[in-house]
Amino acid sequence: MFQVFVQAHFDAAHFIRNYDGNCAKLHGHRWNVVVCIEGRQLDHLGMLIDFSEVKQSIREKLKLLDHSLLNDLAAFGIEGVNPTAENLAQQLYTELKKDLVLTNKRLAWVQVNESPDAWAIFKED
Numbered sequence: 001m002f003q004v005f006v007q008a009h010f011d012a013a014h015f016i017r018n019y020d021g022n023c024a025k026l027h028g029h030r031w032n033v034v035v036c037i038e039g040r041q042l043d044h045l046g047m048l049i050d051f052s053e054v055k056q057s058i059r060e061k062l063k064l065l066d067h068s069l070l071n072d073l074a075a076f077g078i079e080g081v082n083p084t085a086e087n088l089a090q091q092l093y094t095e096l097k098k099d100l101v102l103t104n105k106r107l108a109w110v111q112v113n114e115s116p117d118a119w120a121i122f123k124e125d
């Protein structure tokens with residue numbers, strides 16, 4: 001089994017609605033995103049998936065988030081769906097899965113770090 005990892009980052013502000021503490025106030029993070037793709041079969045070049053294909057897809061998705069107020073985005077405008085690391089990881093997983101050509105491989109998980117010390121991972125059951 002092979003696993004390929006690609007990471008990228010974006011800067012964005014957010015606040016956590018109904019949070020009892022400082023995170024309810026507007027603040028920003030340099031968010032780091034790691035994507036893991038796994039599979040058993042390499043192509044004729046010896047690649048599971050070309051890093052550049054994954055990078056391009058992540059960059060396209062993160063461009064929509066970069067320097068934004070995440071709470072303003074449609075995905076997080078709904079009451080009860082806060083722009084947490086968990087919800088961002090799930091949202092990016094869903095978007096990347098639509099985009100990537102995943103023949104003979106699967107999107108294993110997406111990790112979103114709020115800081116080097118704290119992160120969430122979304123993967124399917």
Ligand SMILES: Nc1nc2c(c(=O)[nH]1)N=C([C@H](O)[C@H](O)COP(=O)(O)OP(=O)(O)OP(=O)(O)O)CN2
Pocket residue numbers: 016022023027083084085086114115118120
């Ligand atoms: N499970 C989650 N918990 C928290 C999230 C989250 O997305 N998922 N988010 C926050 C806040 O956004 C906050 O900005 C981060 O909090 P924290 O890691 O505590 O960061 P601090 O810099 O405030 O804490 P230090 O003590 O200075 O490390 C909260 N929780």
Ligand SMILES: [Zn+2]
Pocket residue numbers: 014023027028029114
């Ligand atoms: Zn925060």
